[in-house]
Amino acid sequence: MQHSRPLFFLLAWLCILALPPLAWAQLPGAYADRAEMIELGRRHASAEALYAYFREQAGDTQPLTQATLPDWSGIYSLQFTAAGLAYDSAQKPNELPTAKLVPEYYDKLVERVEQIKQGIEFDPLGRCEPPGAPRGVSEPFLREYAVTPDKTWLINEVAAETRRIYTDGRGHLPPEDRFPTFDGDSIGFWDGPRLVIHTNQLRAGMYQRGQPDYSDDIELVEIMQKADERTLISHIWAYDPQTLLEPWYTMKTYIRLTDPERILRIHYWYCFDNQNNDVQEQDDGSTTFTDFNFD
Amino acid sequence: MIAKLKSLLLLISVLATTPLAAHHSTAMFDDQKQITVTGVIKEFQYTNPHSWLLVDVTAADGSVSTWGFEAEGPTTLMRSGIRKSTLPVGAKITITGNPMKDGRPAAAWSNAILEDGTVLNPRAGFIAR
Numbered sequence: 001m002q003h004s005r006p007l008f009f010l011l012a013w014l015c016i017l018a019l020p021p022l023a024w025a026q027l028p029g030a031y032a033d034r035a036e037m038i039e040l041g042r043r044h045a046s047a048e049a050l051y052a053y054f055r056e057q058a059g060d061t062q063p064l065t066q067a068t069l070p071d072w073s074g075i076y077s078l079q080f081t082a083a084g085l086a087y088d089s090a091q092k093p094n095e096l097p098t099a100k101l102v103p104e105y106y107d108k109l110v111e112r113v114e115q116i117k118q119g120i121e122f123d124p125l126g127r128c129e130p131p132g133a134p135r136g137v138s139e140p141f142l143r144e145y146a147v148t149p150d151k152t153w154l155i156n157e158v159a160a161e162t163r164r165i166y167t168d169g170r171g172h173l174p175p176e177d178r179f180p181t182f183d184g185d186s187i188g189f190w191d192g193p194r195l196v197i198h199t200n201q202l203r204a205g206m207y208q209r210g211q212p213d214y215s216d217d218i219e220l221v222e223i224m225q226k227a228d229e230r231t232l233i234s235h236i237w238a239y240d241p242q243t244l245l246e247p248w249y250t251m252k253t254y255i256r257l258t259d260p261e262r263i264l265r266i267h268y269w270y271c272f273d274n275q276n277n278d279v280q281e282q283d284d285g286s287t288t289f290t291d292f293n294f295d
Numbered sequence: 296m297i298a299k300l301k302s303l304l305l306l307i308s309v310l311a312t313t314p315l316a317a318h319h320s321t322a323m324f325d326d327q328k329q330i331t332v333t334g335v336i337k338e339f340q341y342t343n344p345h346s347w348l349l350v351d352v353t354a355a356d357g358s359v360s361t362w363g364f365e366a367e368g369p370t371t372l373m374r375s376g377i378r379k380s381t382l383p384v385g386a387k388i389t390i391t392g393n394p395m396k397d398g399r400p401a402a403a404w405s406n407a408i409l410e411d412g413t414v415l416n417p418r419a420g421f422i423a424r
Binding site: 076077078079080116119120121122123125126128140141142157158159209254255257258263264265266267268269270271273274276277279286287288289292294295 | 318322337340342344345349365368370371373378396399400421422424
């Protein structure tokens, strides 16, 4: 009997080795190491390549069913860091954004930051444009997630914006039919509890106030997953060869808000409901209100 | 734990001193100055993407001027504990904000105290909890 115990453990160990790995074991977890995530981006030449890598690592995943939908219910909001509204939550206060920019876009960023210090700034959201992607990930207002087996909606209070992620196995539009939009075209797949997303067909924009610009060549890869009951984590890699020397990685944390009285809900966001919210860009690039009505 | 506490304190300090406007730059406000006025609430415009609290302020000579204090929209205010019913017309209020650079009677609302001592910080709504 004593001799059979080592043999039992050996056989058990061999059986474990023979088992296929858990389908999501190879993909980054919620609190994956930042340096490793940056390196992972660098190792892939394009967003398409990184997405294909995740697809391959995930192997044969099981499609979601009503019974296996993850619980992303509730109302969430961005967890602020000392970086404030910065696109990369790891940005240090009073430092430039962490993006490795090509010289033209670096110079543009430095000029933007200097102008802001002088009080010269205009945000296109002032014209009621939606933030779009990727800027929307760093907006600090309410969010909801509608998860279904075939698609997931990422709903942002800002400008009543909804990103639609199709997980029914479809691909992107063929290249000759593509056109840029604020939220682009997003496809994805579920790897256990993780939603992996590839987005292209985005239009040029600004990552956030005081942040760099991106071109309409930008593509994104995102992995969204719950870290615990109240925490949703998103790893994001931006690829944009026109503006970036290497992919720009960030991780965003969203907290499900406690709302015991259930008073929180997303209301439609229309900038011209109130005349006092009407702003305009000045000739020097700064912003001011138009005419107030305090009567 | 200490690091987390430091981060939270830094965050609170950032939120307390920086006008964080929802849909437009805050360049029109002077973030190096604060003004405080005491008056009565004329109207609470509880609107997206910004709310405006209009306050009638009576000067020593008896003349009344209306000041507008801009804050975030309804959901951020609710997260700060400021509902539409919190600020009824006619209530007395002492309110502080970063004034407009061009001298118009408006400011980015940073803090307020009601007659009963209740303190209202509209930017507290940005803390996710």
